[in-house]
Amino acid sequence: MIGGIKVVDNLLSGGKVFASAISLLDKFTYNEFLLLNLLTIIAIRNKMKNWKRKIIGGLCLTSIAFVFQACYGTPQDFGSDLLIEGEVKAKATGLPIKGIRVSIADNIQYTNTDDNGKFSFYIERSRSLSFRFSDIEANQNSQFINKDTLLTINNSVLNSAQPKVFLNIELENK
């Protein structure tokens, strides 16, 4: 019935309900069609309940009725960040480099690559980010040349619920 649920969603979001319903008759058995109708009614009822809730919440002049914090808790987080993950390797050997500092222009945050040359951190969501990869442990590593990279993030990534970007970086030896 997963297909059926998708159809219900389509029915609710599209306008051609009648035409869709007629075409469905060919695709489902009679029992499935009855179940589909039931699901449609439930979905419409749920949607209407949510509208009613939003209308009433809005009408009582509490625009923040849906945003709250527990009295001894924190404000809610609206998730305006982005997960940056990546791997830093030596261009010459292809081997991962540990201890490379990954930082962003005009941002207090930074992180370092681990033993596998990997890094991962959340930063504030932004369309364009200017990264710097610096060899802060030049004595231990092979003295790599610092690298600056400008990352432009497209809308589909930025607007997703859990935006994530993976960077593959190669550093050249000095």
Added chain:
Amino acid sequence: MVSILNQALFRMFKEMETKRHELNYLFWECTTRCNLNCRHCGSDCSKDSSYKDMPLDDFLKALDTIESPSENFTVVLTGGEPLLRKDIEICGREIRKRGMRWSMVSNGYLYDSEKHISLLNAGLGALTISIDGLENSHNWLRNNDKSFERVDTAIGLAANSSRLNFDVVTCVNKRNIQELESIREYLIKKAVKAWRLFTIVPIGRAKEDDEMFLTENQFVELMDFISKSRTRKDIDVKFSCEGFVGKYELKVRDSYFFCRAGINIGSILIDGSISACPNIDRTFKQGNIYTDNFFTVWQTKYDLFRNRSWTKTGQCAECKDYKNCQGNGFHYWHGEKKNVLVCHNQQIEMI
């Protein structure tokens, strides 16, 4: 007239929210160890808690029972002092891996630049830090001479992060009530955008200390201070949602009073107990993650939280404002539960 209609609509809204009881705010009492020994502590926390920190895996198993977490679902790490946990960043990252968000309540003592960065890196999204006065009165309440200096650093770091949804909270008492204007100016200078004020609940260590509690006149003074401060644009000052404040409703906060404990707010406490806000009397626990499925408990229990008619007792029994107040904040029901511990509205009406 408009106000009466609004309140009636808000009651309808509360009923709908209660029926829906969507979990979108989960406290995790991840430790009861604390590096301070505050005079007003409701949990009697200390350095040597009798409980060990809850293992992360135990918490995650409970978290994983939540089917389709709501939009903006947030796990709020609280304590004790959460920063005493060495694995706090790992905890945060594990929560984020599950598509959920996390935030933290801290006394700020251990919140330095390095910690600030590592927490942001781990996906911290919201933070509350408490400051209870200017230097002398804060240090007095916190029982620690360096406490103000440390929290000052923490506030500076957090307030300057555009990523964090950050606010400062203050427990108003007899010592700091005269400092509220100076605290507000201090916070504005530190670039703090939001400030929440509380009174102190007469439980735990605070119970026997009269200096913790405002007189009726002082409470009204507090309401007037908040109400006046809310006309300013440079900082959002509000009274916490701890209780119903009658004629000051909407003058001291953005919304009418609505205690969402057990309606939208759940908790997993240090011993695995399943409840609502951590300051609620522990006899209200609804289950335990070590024996029950957390989400099943959330979906099927919490009757006392979702039907509060039992609070129509003691002084609430004949109260004309009961329909809007419904027994004040849930955390004001302790012990025998025969009467509410504090009635804010009564304090206002006595003046």
